[in-house]
Amino acid sequence: MKNNHTPTRTGRLTRWIAGAAIGLMALVVGAPASMAQGAESVEGQTYVIGTDTTFAPFEFRQNGELTGIDMDILHAIAEDEGFKVEVRSLGFSAALAALSANQVDGVIAGMSITDERKQIYDFSEPYFESGVQMAVAKDDEDIKGYEDLKGKTVVAKTGSEGETYAKSIAKQYDFTVKSLDQSATMYESVKAGSAVAVFDDYPVLAYGIAQGNGLKTVTDKVPGGSYGFAVNKGQNTALLAAFNDGLAELKANGEYQQILDKYLADPTVNTPGNFFDLAVKSFPALMTGLGNTLGVTAISFAIAMALGLLFGFFKISGNIVLRGIATTFVNIFRGTPLLLWAFMFYFGLPQLTGWDISVWTAGILTLSLNAGAYVAEIVRGGIQSVDPGQLEAARSLGLGYGKSMQKVVIPQAFKMMTPSLINQLIISLKDSSLLLAIGFAELLYQGQQIYAANFRVTETLLIVGVIYFIAIMALTKLANYADKRFNK
Amino acid sequence: MSTASEMNSQVKIQVTDLHKSFGSNNVLQGIDLEIREGEVLCVIGPSGSGKSTLLRCLNKLEDITSGTVVVDGFDVTDPKVDINEVRRHVGMVFQHFNLFPHMSVAENIMLAPVELKKMNRTEARAKALELLERVGLKEKADARPASLSGGQKQRVAIARALAMSPGIMLFDEATSALDPEMVGEVLQVIKELADSGMTMVLVTHEMGFAREVADRVVFMADGVVCEQGKPEDLFGNPQQARTQDFLSKVL
Ligand SMILES: Nc1ncnc2c1ncn2[C@@H]1O[C@H](COP(=O)(O)OP(=O)(O)OP(=O)(O)O)[C@@H](O)[C@H]1O
Ligand SMILES: [Mg+2]
Numbered sequence: 083m084k085n086n087h088t089p090t091r092t093g094r095l096t097r098w099i100a101g102a103a104i105g106l107m108a109l110v111v112g113a114p115a116s117m118a119q120g121a122e123s124v125e126g127q128t129y130v131i132g133t134d135t136t137f138a139p140f141e142f143r144q145n146g147e148l149t150g151i152d153m154d155i156l157h158a159i160a161e162d163e164g165f166k167v168e169v170r171s172l173g174f175s176a177a178l179a180a181l182s183a184n185q186v187d188g189v190i191a192g193m194s195i196t197d198e199r200k201q202i203y204d205f206s207e208p209y210f211e212s213g214v215q216m217a218v219a220k221d222d223e224d225i226k227g228y229e230d231l232k233g234k235t236v237v238a239k240t241g242s243e244g245e246t247y248a249k250s251i252a253k254q255y256d257f258t259v260k261s262l263d264q265s266a267t268m269y270e271s272v273k274a275g276s277a278v279a280v281f282d283d284y285p286v287l288a289y290g291i292a293q294g295n296g297l298k299t300v301t302d303k304v305p306g307g308s309y310g311f312a313v314n315k316g317q318n319t320a321l322l323a324a325f326n327d328g329l330a331e332l333k334a335n336g337e338y339q340q341i342l343d344k345y346l347a348d349p350t351v352n353t354p355g356n357f358f359d360l361a362v363k364s365f366p367a368l369m370t371g372l373g374n375t376l377g378v379t380a381i382s383f384a385i386a387m388a389l390g391l392l393f394g395f396f397k398i399s400g401n402i403v404l405r406g407i408a409t410t411f412v413n414i415f416r417g418t419p420l421l422l423w424a425f426m427f428y429f430g431l432p433q434l435t436g437w438d439i440s441v442w443t444a445g446i447l448t449l450s451l452n453a454g455a456y457v458a459e460i461v462r463g464g465i466q467s468v469d470p471g472q473l474e475a476a477r478s479l480g481l482g483y484g485k486s487m488q489k490v491v492i493p494q495a496f497k498m499m500t501p502s503l504i505n506q507l508i509i510s511l512k513d514s515s516l517l518l519a520i521g522f523a524e525l526l527y528q529g530q531q532i533y534a535a536n537f538r539v540t541e542t543l544l545i546v547g548v549i550y551f552i553a554i555m556a557l558t559k560l561a562n563y564a565d566k567r568f569n570k
Numbered sequence: 571m572s573t574a575s576e577m578n579s580q581v582k583i584q585v586t587d588l589h590k591s592f593g594s595n596n597v598l599q600g601i602d603l604e605i606r607e608g609e610v611l612c613v614i615g616p617s618g619s620g621k622s623t624l625l626r627c628l629n630k631l632e633d634i635t636s637g638t639v640v641v642d643g644f645d646v647t648d649p650k651v652d653i654n655e656v657r658r659h660v661g662m663v664f665q666h667f668n669l670f671p672h673m674s675v676a677e678n679i680m681l682a683p684v685e686l687k688k689m690n691r692t693e694a695r696a697k698a699l700e701l702l703e704r705v706g707l708k709e710k711a712d713a714r715p716a717s718l719s720g721g722q723k724q725r726v727a728i729a730r731a732l733a734m735s736p737g738i739m740l741f742d743e744a745t746s747a748l749d750p751e752m753v754g755e756v757l758q759v760i761k762e763l764a765d766s767g768m769t770m771v772l773v774t775h776e777m778g779f780a781r782e783v784a785d786r787v788v789f790m791a792d793g794v795v796c797e798q799g800k801p802e803d804l805f806g807n808p809q810q811a812r813t814q815d816f817l818s819k820v821l
Pocket of ligand 1: 592595597615616617618619620621622623624
């Protein structure tokens with residue numbers, strides 16, 4: 083699954099283990115970073131900097147380009163101080179692991195400066211002051227401060243500083259805290275009225291409001307951690323010094339504030355685009371998603387047909403072993419949730435076998451085995467619905483079992499199976515959206531990515547829904563046409 | 571037509587001590603039967619007496635429990651015998667026609683000759699048309715079975731059974747599923763076939779027809795051959811009480 087960052091970045095054991103493993107792999111296969119050592123000048127040097135994949139507003143992709151507060155600050159400082167940077171978007175844990183392994187010279191990734199981290203890294207001066215802030219719906223005139231929360235419910239992100247803070251004052255102000263695990267979901271529940279306020283990380287919240295997520299702040303930010311740029315302890319001292327120097331320069335000349343404003347400024351000056359703009363802007367990503375949805379469905383369904391035919395025939399065979407195999411197969415995959423197999427194939431299987439399983443492989447395995455079980459039942463039902471007299475008539479003419487099935491029984495069975503098969507195809511297409519849970523970039527996943535950045539959940543989902551609907555209608559029409567054409 | 575060559579013609583079907591059971595239901599309990607070339611044998615008897623089962627044992631549509639069935643010199647109970655080969659010598663006509671609904675009338679008839687590589691499509695089509703002409707349905711060659719009446723369907727089924735030029739024809743109540751006004755046209759085709767010298771076994775409830783067309787009639791009851799003889803003897807002067815009882819109910 084995609085990392086949902088706990089915004090405070092408190093190092094967790096599991097993350098460290100995962101990060102260390104990735105770092106170890108990088109050590110074995112990765113190219114060495116330019117190691118600009120010692121206290122010499124940074125001028126003209128190129129430094130490799132590791133960062134996260136998506137942590138808006140600090141780093142995220144816009145039109146394919148990595149952008150955000152971290153990126154803007156880093157590039158501005160580099161320009162100021164006359165060095166070059168090569169940014170590697172590795173993911174938070176992997177970036178830290180790469181730093182430990184000297185694969186990168188520094189890391190800037192919205193990382194809190196903590197005492198624990200200070201023991202292994204040298205941090206720059208803080209370049210961002212984080213904290214927790216509360217927000218309410220834009221049109222909410224009742225909640226003006228914590229006192230107005232009495233008897234109400236608020237939401238906060240599971241495991242975040244916002245949650246800790248909200249819980250710490252919940253008794254005092256007599257409100258209930260409900261924990262959710264995505265910023266976008268929290269904002270939606272406030273807009274929908276199931277909670278009156280949200281406590282979230284200040285930069286994430288401010289960015290969301292700037293993106294027009296429909297919320298506003300009514301209280302001040304509660305100061306929290308500070309973010310810093312990190313190098314390995316005792317190394318790259320020139321780089322660190324240059325960073326601090328450049329940062330001071332940016333703050334002095336106002337460029338620093340400009341960068342912050344660009345991402346966090348008051349929403350009133352930054353009105354969100356209309357629905358049409360959103361549709362146009364999100365169209366390329368959604369089409370990629372649709373392509374992946376159709377691709378994984380088509381491949382999986384082709385495999386499911388082969389599996390279904392095989393096991394369908396096993397089910398009607400006179401051989402008790404084959405029947406047993408088919409029944410077991412069908413019962414296992416019909417009797418367990420699809421999502422379980424997605425996790426099993428993507429997370430479980432690599433650990434059990436050591437194989438490298440791509441998200442496509444896992445997705446195709448999941449969908450085809452699930453659909454295969456249903457197709458097997460459809461095939462069995464279809465064949466059994468053909469009058470046994472048909473097979474007898476064919477056999478009485480001297481045709482063998484295989485030929486009789488092929489020429490007489492299966493064409494008739496297939497005709498009866500077609501509506502059920504079309505139905506199953508559509509179910510598989512819709513089920514493919516579950517693969518977003520393992521990070522398969524299908525249509526709904528792309529939609530999630532879009533609203534995770536712009537917080538326009540309802541509109542984005544509406545667009546995704548319309549695309550699904552049109553795709554399924556078109557597919558149904560096509561299948562029915564083919565049915566009429568070949569099965570008359 | 572009837573008794574002409576009875577003594578010197580060769581045996582086409584030889585059934586010896588045939589037993590057949592479905593689970594604990596002993597349906598056939600020791601049948602001995604001999605059918606000679608060109609002979610028309612009618613099998614009559616009460617419902618459930620095992621007539622269909624006997625017929626289906628002759629081309630091994632049913633597995634045989636014990637005993638032997640020799641058809642055209644092939645012992646069908648011998649696992650080394652290719653049953654598909656034997657079946658090409660034996661045409662079968664079913665009560666419910668069992669035409670292939672996804673094929674045209676001609677394709678129904680052409681299927682076996684083409685698939686068994688006996689003819690190419692052109693030859694098979696010519697043969698199909700010839701057979702359809704024989705059953706009076708040449709103009710229906712390209713129709714779908716669903717568009718035919720019951721009597722027409724059964725005539726097509728007969729033509730289909732004749733496609734591999736079998737030496738033996740089996741009929742299991744070929745007219746029972748037909749509306750009364752269509753029985754005649756089908757019986758007519760069967761009679762012509764009998765007259766042409768085909769070896770035939772007919773299970774039938776049409777006593778009048780059996781009397782007219784059969785060389786020999788077999789009366790079955792409770793899985794055994796109770797009585798057999800020439801039609802005029804069996805119908806005119808039945809010896810067994812069971813036969814008399816049965817005939818008194820159906821005649
Ligand atoms: N496939 C089968 N499985 C189990 N029992 C069967 C099967 N086929 C036939 N039987 C049984 O065998 C017995 C004889 O059936 P069969 O169809 O041979 O009788 P029949 O003389 O043809 O009767 P009818 O005049 O009603 O057609 C019946 O008791 C029937 O229930
Ligand atoms: Mg019967």
